[in-house]
Amino acid sequence: MNTQLELALNEPAALPPPEAYDRTVIAFSGGKDSLACVLWAIKAGCPNIELWHHDIDGREGSNLMDWPVTRSYCKAVADALELPIYFSWLEGGFEREMLREEQRKAPTWFEIPDGLQSTGGQSGKLGTRRKFPQVSGNLAVRWCSAYLKIDVCAIAITNQERFNHSKTLILSGERAEESPQRAKYEAFEPDRTDNRDGRSRRYVDRYRPIHHWCTAEVWSLIEEFCINPHPAYQLGWGRLSCMSCIFGSANQWASIRKIAPAHFERIAQYEERFNTTIQRTMSVRQLAERGTPYPEANNPELVALALNDKYEQPVIVSEWKPPAGAYGESNGPN
Numbered sequence: 317m318n319t320q321l322e323l324a325l326n327e328p329a330a331l332p333p334p335e336a337y338d339r340t341v342i343a344f345s346g347g348k349d350s351l352a353c354v355l356w357a358i359k360a361g362c363p364n365i366e367l368w369h370h371d372i373d374g375r376e377g378s379n380l381m382d383w384p385v386t387r388s389y390c391k392a393v394a395d396a397l398e399l400p401i402y403f404s405w406l407e408g409g410f411e412r413e414m415l416r417e418e419q420r421k422a423p424t425w426f427e428i429p430d431g432l433q434s435t436g437g438q439s440g441k442l443g444t445r446r447k448f449p450q451v452s453g454n455l456a457v458r459w460c461s462a463y464l465k466i467d468v469c470a471i472a473i474t475n476q477e478r479f480n481h482s483k484t485l486i487l488s489g490e491r492a493e494e495s496p497q498r499a500k501y502e503a504f505e506p507d508r509t510d511n512r513d514g515r516s517r518r519y520v521d522r523y524r525p526i527h528h529w530c531t532a533e534v535w536s537l538i539e540e541f542c543i544n545p546h547p548a549y550q551l552g553w554g555r556l557s558c559m560s561c562i563f564g565s566a567n568q569w570a571s572i573r574k575i576a577p578a579h580f581e582r583i584a585q586y587e588e589r590f591n592t593t594i595q596r597t598m599s600v601r602q603l604a605e606r607g608t609p610y611p612e613a614n615n616p617e618l619v620a621l622a623l624n625d626k627y628e629q630p631v632i633v634s635e636w637k638p639p640a641g642a643y644g645e646s647n648g649p650n
Contacts, residue, residue, distance in 0.1 A: 347556030349489030374409025396631035552610030554644030566607030
């Protein structure tokens with residue numbers, strides 16, 4: 317292991333010993349940064365590791381935003397590393413929330429060790445969206461992150477008795493290198509679900525173990541474990557988010573139009589139906605016209621892998637090499 321990575325694994329010192337916690341919950345998107353968090357936790361000896369994946373499109377039939385293969389890839393990684401994985405989602409996913417018109421927020425569903433649980437959907441204010449989240453640092457308008465990830469995770473924790481009267485460490489993969497906003501995040505702090513001084517004695521800390529890492533350090537750790545990265549990286553994407561991420565570049569929208577034209581058309585038609593584009597200044601059609609598809613979009617095997625709802629490659633490979641998108645465009649929240 318290189319010296320830089322060794323230092324990265326040992327900083328910062330503010331984190332209590334992992335054995336001080338009863339369990340470790342890792343927000344696992346399937347992307348390189350959350351994967352590095354998983355591998356860091358294994359090396360650090362974190363106790364009772366659980367992977368949590370939030371299904372952006374829900375489980376009710378919508379497939380508007382995310383990579384079809386993501387859920388299966390995340391499960392395959394968990395199985396290969398012999399770790400439990402729990403899935404959670406907002407009922408109806410992104411599409412139902414986007415189309416909300418004088419409706420309440422849908423119930424939140426989350427897997428638990430012995431089954432499935434839901435909460436919500438019966439109360440709350442009636443609301444209308446009828447447009448995509450907007451490219452913004454404000455989570456009130458970039459509602460996809462808040463409603464489909466952050467809130468879902470918090471609801472799943474606060475509604476499980478097993479988190480009360482115990483200590484939980486949550487790991488997430490935000491890095492300072494990604495944006496000035498993320499550079500301001502604390503590496504270690506009480507989580508929003510923490511209630512250590514309340515009746516539930518729910519002690520929850522959040523730690524961002526790779527907050528100070530550069531991209532090369534992330535890939536170095538993944539190479540050490542010989543983990544096959546998500547197919548999106550193999551197709552040329554430099555950052556894993558939804559396939560139709562609102563932060564997508566012109567090249568990414570051009571690539572989506574090439575590999576999944578019907579999917580692209582659904583997004584474009586929603587923009588026209590709402591009379592509001594995702595990126596305000598131009599539509600996804602205009603963005604795609606300005607962009608150039610990634611060369612790997614011409615590889616039918618890679619395209620089929622990414623658009624399949626079943627991951628069909630080995631997770632651990634004998635010969636590891638960086639994917640085409642390892643240091644490519646990294647469009648995302650900023």
